[in-house]
Amino acid sequence: MNSLVKSQAMGPARFPRGSYTVSSDGGIVVSTLPGSFPRDRMEAIARVMLSALGSARELGAPFTELAADFAGLEIRARDLAGGAIIFVTPQEY
Amino acid sequence: MPATASSWSPFKVTVPDPAECGPSAAPGKGTDEGPLRPAARKILILDDDQEFLDTYGRILSRLPSRPEVRVASCATRALALLEAEPFALLITDLRMPRIDGFQVLLSARRRFPALRTVAVTGLGDQQYRARAYASGIDLYTEKPTTPTEIRLFSECVEALLMQESHDGGFRGIQSKSLMDLIQIECLSHNSSVLRITRGPFEGRVWIKGGDVIDAEMQDLRGEEAFKQIFAWKAGNFEILPGDDRRPRAIYTSYESLLLNSAQTLDESNAEEPGAGGDGLLEAPRMSRALQPLAGVRGVESLLLVSGPGKFESWGVETPEEYAGWTHRVLHEFQALGELLNSGPLRAIEAAGSVRCVVLLGQSGRELMAGLDRNLTPRLIRAAGKELASQLGKE
Numbered sequence: 001m002n003s004l005v006k007s008q009a010m011g012p013a014r015f016p017r018g019s020y021t022v023s024s025d026g027g028i029v030v031s032t033l034p035g036s037f038p039r040d041r042m043e044a045i046a047r048v049m050l051s052a053l054g055s056a057r058e059l060g061a062p063f064t065e066l067a068a069d070f071a072g073l074e075i076r077a078r079d080l081a082g083g084a085i086i087f088v089t090p091q092e093y
Numbered sequence: 094m095p096a097t098a099s100s101w102s103p104f105k106v107t108v109p110d111p112a113e114c115g116p117s118a119a120p121g122k123g124t125d126e127g128p129l130r131p132a133a134r135k136i137l138i139l140d141d142d143q144e145f146l147d148t149y150g151r152i153l154s155r156l157p158s159r160p161e162v163r164v165a166s167c168a169t170r171a172l173a174l175l176e177a178e179p180f181a182l183l184i185t186d187l188r189m190p191r192i193d194g195f196q197v198l199l200s201a202r203r204r205f206p207a208l209r210t211v212a213v214t215g216l217g218d219q220q221y222r223a224r225a226y227a228s229g230i231d232l233y234t235e236k237p238t239t240p241t242e243i244r245l246f247s248e249c250v251e252a253l254l255m256q257e258s259h260d261g262g263f264r265g266i267q268s269k270s271l272m273d274l275i276q277i278e279c280l281s282h283n284s285s286v287l288r289i290t291r292g293p294f295e296g297r298v299w300i301k302g303g304d305v306i307d308a309e310m311q312d313l314r315g316e317e318a319f320k321q322i323f324a325w326k327a328g329n330f331e332i333l334p335g336d337d338r339r340p341r342a343i344y345t346s347y348e349s350l351l352l353n354s355a356q357t358l359d360e361s362n363a364e365e366p367g368a369g370g371d372g373l374l375e376a377p378r379m380s381r382a383l384q385p386l387a388g389v390r391g392v393e394s395l396l397l398v399s400g401p402g403k404f405e406s407w408g409v410e411t412p413e414e415y416a417g418w419t420h421r422v423l424h425e426f427q428a429l430g431e432l433l434n435s436g437p438l439r440a441i442e443a444a445g446s447v448r449c450v451v452l453l454g455q456s457g458r459e460l461m462a463g464l465d466r467n468l469t470p471r472l473i474r475a476a477g478k479e480l481a482s483q484l485g486k487e
Binding site for chain 2: 044061068
């Protein structure tokens with residue numbers, strides 16, 4: 001039992017599945033993620049996603065889709081005229 | 094002089110007018126000629142207009158010779174592809190930001206003399222025609238828009254590809270130098286005019302009854318011009334009928350002339366090792382570290398950052414800017430992963446209408462790989478894994 005608890009503590013967190021839309025200033029417009037998922041986490045994801053898309057656009061590489069593949073989570077953003085729709089998907093083990 | 098097959102450079106045949114693509118160039122011609130070498134069927138299209146690339150990538154890949162069509166949206170990537178793979182034909186727009194089509198054509202003509210080239214332009218670019226032909230292109234045409242224009246354009250492209258294979262019997266002379274060509278003409282006691290072009294430059298050598306009697310290159314005449322032309326290491330030539338009216342300006346025997354010119358060239362090369370400062374673009378060279386990464390399916394460009402300001406790139410137009418972007422994005426996502434406790438960041442994928450890239454960070458190195466944007470999401474993911482694996486082996 002001890003080893004099981006330890007294993008969970010060391011591994012990545014469990015994530016819900018859902019999506020949310022953010023405006024170009026990072027404000028959350030609508031979300032299908034459960035309320036238990038902290039809002040500040042959603043805003044942090046949005047900030048990084050919009051920053052990466054925006055800086056690429058300034059370089060002349062207008063990406064319409066951006067995905068970050070973590071061991072425990074995939075985050076995918078689709079550009080929406082400066083804002084984005086962001087999909088949060090837990091990785092399947 | 095009779096117009097024989099040898100009267101044309103084996104590595105360059107000019108198709109001066111698309112209208113000359115008659116029935117012999119019709120689709121289907123040549124399909125009974127047996128299988129062609131794969132390299133003879135590869136076309137590279139360069140244009141900053143993604144719609145044009147998509148449309149003509151599809152149209153030309155359906156030509157009777159079934160060429161493999163690759164596309165590039167910037168000059169740097171086109172030159173990298175030309176360097177990496179053998180292409181039979183380059184089709185390029187002339188007006189593009191940063192590096193225009195003329196610069197690409199000049200560089201391609203110098204580095205790949207066997208490459209056939211087609212310049213396509215938008216309406217109103219007709220003033221470019223003379224300049225384009227002077228750079229040694231095979232065909233200059235406006236971007237086709239109507240079904241008839243598209244058909245004619247396709248037929249001309251097919252004809253150029255077919256010439257590549259039909260000329261195969263004469264291509265052995267490709268390795269001959271200008272010295273060999275002049276010797277052949279002189280030993281045969283021919284009277285002819287050798288018209289030699291190298292990029293925007295044109296030179297002429299007059300041969301009469303087996304003697305070199307004059308040469309001309311821009312403002313130079315006689316032996317000076319001959320030496321200048323002789324120094325060209327690659328280019329295109331055309332043997333024109335002899336000109337009896339040309340006054341003699343060179344009295345040295347052709348053997349002495351060739352010997353003197355060769356000596357001058359040797360001395361010049363010894364003084365300027367690696368000379369080549371003619372303002373032409375250098376095709377990008379791939380570093381040893383990037384070579385295994387470039388072998389991954391779908392990879393079209395690479396940028397490997399190994400520290401602040403230290404990077405190697407291949408096919409990336411503004412590597413400094415993208416190195417900074419790659420570092421920033423990877424750093425921000427890694428920080429986000431720590432905040433979310435989502436485990437290690439494995440890869441970042443970004444896709445748009447122009448390009449698709451994968452970012453990887455491993456062992457203190459950061460990689461941005463440009464991928465064929467037509468790859469499916471599954472293949473993009475597979476390419477990312479393969480790149481990560483290759484990066485881990487370094």
